[in-house]
Amino acid sequence: MSCRGTPSNPASGPGAAAPCNSAVQSCPAQVTVQINLSAAVACPGHPLEMTAVGTPSGGTYTWTSANAQIVDSAGAATKAGDTVYLRHFKADDATGKIPEHTANVSVTYTHPSGTASSSKAVKVHKIEFDVTDTAITAGVTQANESGAGVVLGAGAIATMVTDPKVKIKLDASCPRKTDCAKNHRVGWLQTALTNDRRVRYTHTLITKSYPVPVRDGDPAAGPSPFPFYDAAPDFTADADTQTVHHEDSPQTGGPWTDPRGGAPAPPPAKNRQLRKVFLKNGFAAWLVVQNKEWSAHDLTGSFAYQKNFDWSAELNVDVDTSKAVGSRCTPASNPPTISALSNGKGGRSPTLDATSGNELLTITTAAAPGI
Amino acid sequence: MALSSAAQAADRYTSGPEVLAARSSSIVTGPVEGYDRKVLATSQPPGPDAFPVKWVASGTLQQPAVIKGRLRGPVNFARPEQSLLLPEDGSREAWELEYGDVVPGGKVVVFIASDANPSAVKAIPTGAEEQDLARLVREVVAIQSRPPHELEGAWLGYLRSASMDQGRKAALRTLVQRDVAWKPLAANLDALMADKSTTGGTREFAFGIVVFALTQGHWAAEQPVVADFLCRQFEREQQPKLLLSYILVLKLALKYSTEQATLAARQPLRNRVVDCLKRREAEASRLPELAEQYRQLRAAHSGLF
Numbered sequence: 001m002s003c004r005g006t007p008s009n010p011a012s013g014p015g016a017a018a019p020c021n022s023a024v025q026s027c028p029a030q031v032t033v034q035i036n037l038s039a040a041v042a043c044p045g046h047p048l049e050m051t052a053v054g055t056p057s058g059g060t061y062t063w064t065s066a067n068a069q070i071v072d073s074a075g076a077a078t079k080a081g082d083t084v085y086l087r088h089f090k091a092d093d094a095t096g097k098i099p100e101h102t103a104n105v106s107v108t109y110t111h112p113s114g115t116a117s118s119s120k121a122v123k124v125h126k127i128e129f130d131v132t133d134t135a136i137t138a139g140v141t142q143a144n145e146s147g148a149g150v151v152l153g154a155g156a157i158a159t160m161v162t163d164p165k166v167k168i169k170l171d172a173s174c175p176r177k178t179d180c181a182k183n184h185r186v187g188w189l190q191t192a193l194t195n196d197r198r199v200r201y202t203h204t205l206i207t208k209s210y211p212v213p214v215r216d217g218d219p220a221a222g223p224s225p226f227p228f229y230d231a232a233p234d235f236t237a238d239a240d241t242q243t244v245h246h247e248d249s250p251q252t253g254g255p256w257t258d259p260r261g262g263a264p265a266p267p268p269a270k271n272r273q274l275r276k277v278f279l280k281n282g283f284a285a286w287l288v289v290q291n292k293e294w295s296a297h298d299l300t301g302s303f304a305y306q307k308n309f310d311w312s313a314e315l316n317v318d319v320d321t322s323k324a325v326g327s328r329c330t331p332a333s334n335p336p337t338i339s340a341l342s343n344g345k346g347g348r349s350p351t352l353d354a355t356s357g358n359e360l361l362t363i364t365t366a367a368a369p370g371i
Numbered sequence: 372m373a374l375s376s377a378a379q380a381a382d383r384y385t386s387g388p389e390v391l392a393a394r395s396s397s398i399v400t401g402p403v404e405g406y407d408r409k410v411l412a413t414s415q416p417p418g419p420d421a422f423p424v425k426w427v428a429s430g431t432l433q434q435p436a437v438i439k440g441r442l443r444g445p446v447n448f449a450r451p452e453q454s455l456l457l458p459e460d461g462s463r464e465a466w467e468l469e470y471g472d473v474v475p476g477g478k479v480v481v482f483i484a485s486d487a488n489p490s491a492v493k494a495i496p497t498g499a500e501e502q503d504l505a506r507l508v509r510e511v512v513a514i515q516s517r518p519p520h521e522l523e524g525a526w527l528g529y530l531r532s533a534s535m536d537q538g539r540k541a542a543l544r545t546l547v548q549r550d551v552a553w554k555p556l557a558a559n560l561d562a563l564m565a566d567k568s569t570t571g572g573t574r575e576f577a578f579g580i581v582v583f584a585l586t587q588g589h590w591a592a593e594q595p596v597v598a599d600f601l602c603r604q605f606e607r608e609q610q611p612k613l614l615l616s617y618i619l620v621l622k623l624a625l626k627y628s629t630e631q632a633t634l635a636a637r638q639p640l641r642n643r644v645v646d647c648l649k650r651r652e653a654e655a656s657r658l659p660e661l662a663e664q665y666r667q668l669r670a671a672h673s674g675l676f
Contacts, residue, residue, distance in 0.1 A: 132631045137622050138667055139380070140615070140660075148471055149455045156579055156616035157623055158380040165632075199456065206414070206456060247379055253455045259414075259422040333615065335663055363414040363424055363456055 029056050033109035033116040039175040042124040044098045045291035045302070046176075046183060047071060047085035052107045052118070054082075059111030068103035068122070075297055088124045089294040091304035093345040096289070098304055100126040100171065125171035127184070129289060131306050133243075134341050136162040141250065141279065141315040141336065143329035150329055151253030152279045152315050158247035159313050159336050164287060166306065167241040177238040185225070186289045187232025188246040189303075189350040190216040192357050194282035194312070200275050201258035205368040208252060214357040215350070216248075216283065227299070227352045232290070250281040250313040256321050260365050273321045275371055277329070282312040284348045299352055305345035311338040383576070384583040385548070386464050388504065389511045389541040391493065397440025397483040398512065400497060400505040403430040406475040414456075424454040428473040430494075432481060438505065439512045446481050448494035466537075470496045470504055480504050507537050523551060530559050536573050539563070543580050553590040557600055564604050575616045578604055582620045585640075586627040594640040598624075602647035611658050618655075618664045621648060625672060645675045 031054070038049035052061045063070045063079050068088040072078040075085075086105055091098045101124040108117045142155040153159075166186045174180050192215075197208040217229035225232050233242045258272040265271055287307040295302035313336045317329040392398060412425040429449040437443075451462045452472045459468070473479055478497040485491060497504045510533070514525045523546070530542040546556055560577060563569055581601060584590065590597050601624070605617045621644055628641035648668065656662040669676045 133629075135626055135629070135671060137626050137671075139619050139622075146469065151455060154380045156380075156575060156619045161380070161623070163626070165630075208456065249380060251458050255455050259454065259456075260420045261422065262420045331660075332612065333660060335660075335667070358458060358460065361457070363454075364416070365414045365420050365422070367420070 029113050031055070031059070031109065031111045031114035031116040033061070033107060033118045035105065035107055035118050035120045037120070037122065040123075041171075041173045041175055042086060042088065042103070042122055043174060043176060043180040043183070044101075044124055044127055045087065045089035045294035046180065047075070047087045047293075048122065049083060050086055050105065050120075050122075051083045052109065054109035054111060054116065056111060056113065059109050062108045062110070063105065064107075065103060065105040067101070068105065068124070070105070086122055087294075089291050089298075089301065091289075093305055094343070096129055096131075096304050096306035096344055098127040098291075100124065123173065125173050127171065127180075127304075128169045129304070129306055130167040130169065130241075131287065132165045132167075134162070134164045134307060136160060136309065136311075136338050136341060138336050138338055139249070140333040141313045142333035143277075143315070143317050144253075145325050145328055147325060149253055149255035149274065150277060150317075150319065151251060152277055152317065153251035153253070154249030155333060159249040160311055160338060161245075161247035163243050163245050164307065165241050165243050166287070166289065167239060168235045168289070170238040174238070178236075181235040181237050181240060183292050184289050185232045185234045185292060186242050186244050186287070186306075187225070187228040188230060188244060189227060189286045189288055189352075190229040190246075190248070191284050191348070191351045192216045192281060193284055193310075194280065195357075196278055196280040197252040198276075198278040199252070199254040200277070200368070200371065201260070201263060202271050202273055202275055203263045203368060203370050204258050204260045205366050206254065206260075207364045207366075209362055209364065210357045210360040212357075213351045214360060215353050215355070216357055219356055219359055220354040226354065227350075229285075234292075244287060246285065246287075248283070250279060252277065252279045260367075262367065264370075269322070274319045276316070276318055278316045280312065280314040280316075282310070284308065284310050284346075284350070286345065286350055307341050307343060308346040308348070309339045309341045310348075311336055381583055382465055383540075384544060384580045387466050387541050387544050388495075388508055388537065389515070389545055391464075391482050392439065392508050392511050393515055395439060395482040395484060396486045397442035398438040398480060398508055399432060399435035399440075399442060399446055399483070400438055400478060400480045400508075401432040401435035402476060402478050403473060404433050406430045406473070422454075424457050426452055428452050430473065430479075432479070435481065438480070438509050440483070440486060442483060442486055446483070446492065448479065448481050448492045450479075450494045467495050469537075470498045470502060472496065478505065480508055501535055502537075503535070504537075507535055507541070510538060511541055523549060523555075527551075527555060527559050531563060536570055536576075539573050540576050543577060547580055547584045547589065550589060553593045553597060557596070560600065561603075564607075571610055571613050574604070574608070575613055578617055579620050582624045586623060594637065595643060598640045598643035602643055605647055606651060611661070614651075614655060614658075615660055615664065618648070618661065618668075622664075622668065622671075625668070625675075629672070641675070645672070649676065 033054040036051045042048035068086050071085050103122045106119040139157040139159045140155040144151045191213045199206040218224040220226040224230050256274050263272050288303040291302050315334040407429050408426050410423040410426045413421040432446045479494045482493045526542045526545050533539045624644050628637040
């Protein structure tokens with residue numbers, strides 16, 4: 001009489017020490033487990049389905065990974081189940097590249113007859129990006145006078161405008177090139193670092209303020225995808241190139257006549273007249289590629305920072321409302337200060353709050369000494 | 372949108388009353404009756420010195436005059452407005468701001484998107500004289516109602532005959548949007564720019580929209596002659612404020628001409644722009660704001676200057 005099944009003991013568990021006494025009992029079954037991947041290579045940020053197959057059936061699985069996330073089909077962290085998903089995304093903040101990563105994953109299968117373990121090294125492929133046409137064109141901040149008042153803002157072109165082109169380059173091993181490319185969008189993040197906007201009438205000071213630093217751009221509700229400053233197009237395929245327009249023209253202004261009811265009326269004629277307008281804003285801007293799937297659970301970690309720069313706009317004007325509209329403000333314009341474009345994230349981090357600066361703007365009015 | 376202007380600087384080359392007129396099934400105008408203003412936000416702190424910064428103006432046109440369509444009877448409207456102290460939030464297009472706010476007893480032009488849904492309206496004050504929106508829209512609608520084969524000629528004619536700056540700008544926007552050929556446009560533009568009665572605002576707009584169209588891919592085969600046109604205007608201009616505008620716009624043309632993928636193809640454009648900028652450098656640089664622009668050009672395009 002011989003043992004039924006494979007004539008060897010499991011590596012561990014109650015059967016491990018049991019003698020294979022074929023005369024009185026069946027030999028314990030060998031406990032094994034193996035990991036099957038749904039694709040040989042994982043895409044950055046995209047869950048890779050992994051299935052563990054344990055024999056004999058009826059046991060439970062425990063997954064671990066020290067350098068990748070293990071999640072269930074809903075994206076929640078998990079360690080159990082025969083089918084789980086591995087995901088990983090980590091861009092290099094210095095270069096904007098998404099480097100290749102080897103995720104080490106292990107599963108332990110526990111069965112009444114014993115336990116078995118298996119490990120696998122899973123490649124998460126790299127993605128690189130070419131960024132070209134990185135010139136930033138400086139316009140001016142200028143006083144735009146009309147019958148109603150003055151607005152300090154853009155001149156013939158935006159105060160700052162740039163149109164870099166970003167090309168996505170997937171690794172040759174990517175198993176789902178079109179979908180992988182479409183899982184990435186490219187756009188600009190901008191944070192307002194400083195703000196000084198004041199409007200001075202003869203007896204009134206109006207201050208426009210919001211807390212800084214603050215996210216700049218559309219409200220979280222859109223139309224741009226949050227937290228982008230403006231449109232953030234998806235890549236459409238491997239080697240696709242997207243032009244990423246970014247422009248801004250910081251703006252402030254006021255009517256020629258003091259809107260504060262308590263301000264002293266003329267005479268003299270200068271009463272209730274606009275006298276000075278101050279505008280100074282400083283910004284940091286980042287050109288980023290975002291992994292869309294990763295952003296759903298880790299917004300901060302979903303960006304591959306390609307480029308960054310700081311810039312500021314300033315124009316402080318004296319106003320003489322006795323002159324004709326069109327020549328009341330001095331000086332009439334001032335160019336912005338724009339730093340050189342740097343690689344990667346740079347020394348700052350963007351503010352990613354849901355509420356943007358425009359939504360926090362308050363206008364405060366106060367009586368002021370006559371000027 | 373930014374902590375700044377909601378609109379992009381180039382929006383003025385694509386958006387105007389003619390676009391809204393074309394989209395509207397009916398357009399009417401008349402005096403506002405029953406004016407009301409619902410204040411949505413005021414300055415801080417609350418109290419006697421607080422003033423409205425955001426509100427909705429509403430009213431009724433009891434017996435409006437029809438500019439387009441067949442809509443009859445009273446028309447109600449509500450228009451979001453705000454103080455100049457607030458940055459624009461995008462609810463109004465930039466061109467609308469030139470017409471100011473609705474005032475009690477004032478006139479408005481009301482654009483109705485669909486006669487089936489006359490509550491979907493956009494009301495804009497008419498302004499007066501040079502700013503007479505009702506007259507402008509009447510002229511625009513008259514052109515838009517012509518047969519398709521007459522449209523280009525009609526707009527080219529209006530470019531020269533329009534009595535208002537806004538009319539000339541509407542003609543230029545429409546012609547560019549229709550992808551007009553360079554040759555017929557250039558003949559009219561040259562005359563327009565040389566006309567001493569043409570305002571600085573129109574000259575600046577015409578110069579800007581030509582560069583805008585160029586950078587959008589219009590007249591790709593004629594870039595050198597388009598550049599020649601731009602250079603003629605640039606070298607002829609005497610107003611410092613317009614010179615500054617022209618240099619700023621030429622910076623965009625230069626940026627376009629130095630894009631890596633088309634560097635060789637756009638060399639003729641690039642060379643012409645650089646050459647004419649250089650020709651005026653010594654004279655223009657006497658003004659500090661223009662000298663600063665040349666300093667920036669040298670820094671950004673060190674190999675060209």
